[in-house]
Amino acid sequence: MTDTAHKPLLATVLGQQQERPPIWIMRQAGRYLPEYRETRARSKGFLDLCYSPDLAVEVSLQPLRRFALDAAIMFSDILVIPDALGQSVRFEVGEGPVLEPITPEGLGKLRPERVLDHLAPVLETLRRLRAALPPEKTLIGFCGSPWTVATYMIGGRGSTDQAAARLFALQHPQAFDKLIDILVQVSIDYLVAQFAAGADVVQLFESWALNLDEVAFAHQVIGPNKRIIEGVRARVPHAPIIGFPRGAAGNIAAYVAATGVNAVGLDYATPLGFARNSLPHTVAVQGNLDPLRLVAGGAQMEDRARQIIAAFADRPHIFNLGHGIVPQTPIEHVARLVDLVKNG
Numbered sequence: 001m002t003d004t005a006h007k008p009l010l011a012t013v014l015g016q017q018q019e020r021p022p023i024w025i026m027r028q029a030g031r032y033l034p035e036y037r038e039t040r041a042r043s044k045g046f047l048d049l050c051y052s053p054d055l056a057v058e059v060s061l062q063p064l065r066r067f068a069l070d071a072a073i074m075f076s077d078i079l080v081i082p083d084a085l086g087q088s089v090r091f092e093v094g095e096g097p098v099l100e101p102i103t104p105e106g107l108g109k110l111r112p113e114r115v116l117d118h119l120a121p122v123l124e125t126l127r128r129l130r131a132a133l134p135p136e137k138t139l140i141g142f143c144g145s146p147w148t149v150a151t152y153m154i155g156g157r158g159s160t161d162q163a164a165a166r167l168f169a170l171q172h173p174q175a176f177d178k179l180i181d182i183l184v185q186v187s188i189d190y191l192v193a194q195f196a197a198g199a200d201v202v203q204l205f206e207s208w209a210l211n212l213d214e215v216a217f218a219h220q221v222i223g224p225n226k227r228i229i230e231g232v233r234a235r236v237p238h239a240p241i242i243g244f245p246r247g248a249a250g251n252i253a254a255y256v257a258a259t260g261v262n263a264v265g266l267d268y269a270t271p272l273g274f275a276r277n278s279l280p281h282t283v284a285v286q287g288n289l290d291p292l293r294l295v296a297g298g299a300q301m302e303d304r305a306r307q308i309i310a311a312f313a314d315r316p317h318i319f320n321l322g323h324g325i326v327p328q329t330p331i332e333h334v335a336r337l338v339d340l341v342k343n344g
């Protein structure tokens with residue numbers, strides 16, 4: 001792992017508060033940038049873009065050329081794991097991801113042993129980014145957390161309530177646990193390989209931590225994330241890890257305490273006072289501007305950004321959105337936000 005002294009974002013993850021919060025933006029490489037759309041048009045499809053290091057390095061660096069962001073995140077997707085396991089995954093324009101839904105009987109067809117070979121191009125993207133980035137920029141790797149990935153593997157597509165996966169967990173508990181075990185194991189191997197390839201920190205995207213009762217939250221979210229973090233740290237001691245349990249709401253303190261994340265991403269629905277009162281000062285917080293405030297710009301964006309910075313002024317804080325940036329975001333608003341966070 002590299003020297004943290006020159007990397008304000010990594011230092012913040014590790015609990016060292018900075019004078020101003022460092023900033024990166026969830027999904028910062030993406031369709032709001034014309035140069036992303038241009039590179040995407042040159043690729044043979046979204047997964048081809050993820051598996052072509054030349055193109056993936058280019059799109060990872062695009063947002064850093066425009067804005068004074070403190071980190072690059074490798075360009076890939078959380079659904080490369082089911083693809084690597086041998087499940088059929090397609091990205092349809094305007095429709096999002098479409099997978100061939102997995103059944104209890106179909107679990108035996110998954111191929112965990114081929115995952116790292118299949119993801120070798122993503123690890124090559126990380127190595128090239130490491131070489132290309134200036135020393136003060138933090139390099140972020142990531143994977144989807146098992147529950148979130150399982151919602152797509154079981155449901156076959158995104159949904160608002162994840163009913164297919166929630167019911168599968170209740171009606172086929174053994175098959176569900178087997179699927180989660182596979183995802184935990186391959187995620188540990190993948191994240192360890194990401195650190196070896198040059199990642200400074202990794203983020204676990206638990207984008208569907210909502211809609212779960214506390215029993216399901218403990219079983220499906222806390223347990224698997226904790227096992228991944230323990231498994232990674234057994235091989236990469238003190239590995240810096242950001243957890244993003246979107247929608248965890250009242251479960252957030254239990255998630256932080258049990259998983260051992262260094263930093264926790266807060267979604268934009270999390271009240272600032274609640275976060276301040278429920279989370280220990282030793283854990284860095286990340287977030288949590290509503291992405292639509294970045295679309296609107298002006299006072300709607302700036303006043304709230306200042307509130308967020310003020311609320312977390314007494315603890316390590318990484319400024320970010322409370323979920324991914326959306327395609328209709330005006331580029332000038334991103335530039336203004338980064339300037340406000342960096343310079344007041």
Ligand code: CP3
Nearest residue numbers: 026027028029030073074075076077078096097205207324
């Ligand atoms: O810049 C970055 O953050 C790096 C790349 C990245 C992508 N997806 C690229 C992408 C990251 C970190 C992700 C994470 C991801 N992917 C999540 C977790 C974060 C979140 O937003 O909750 C999830 C749930 C996915 C699954 C996924 N991938 C969906 C639901 C979709 C379609 C809807 C959408 O947001 O576009 C994707 C496609 C996707 N992943 C695109 C990009 C740039 C757009 C596809 C395209 O260019 O055609």
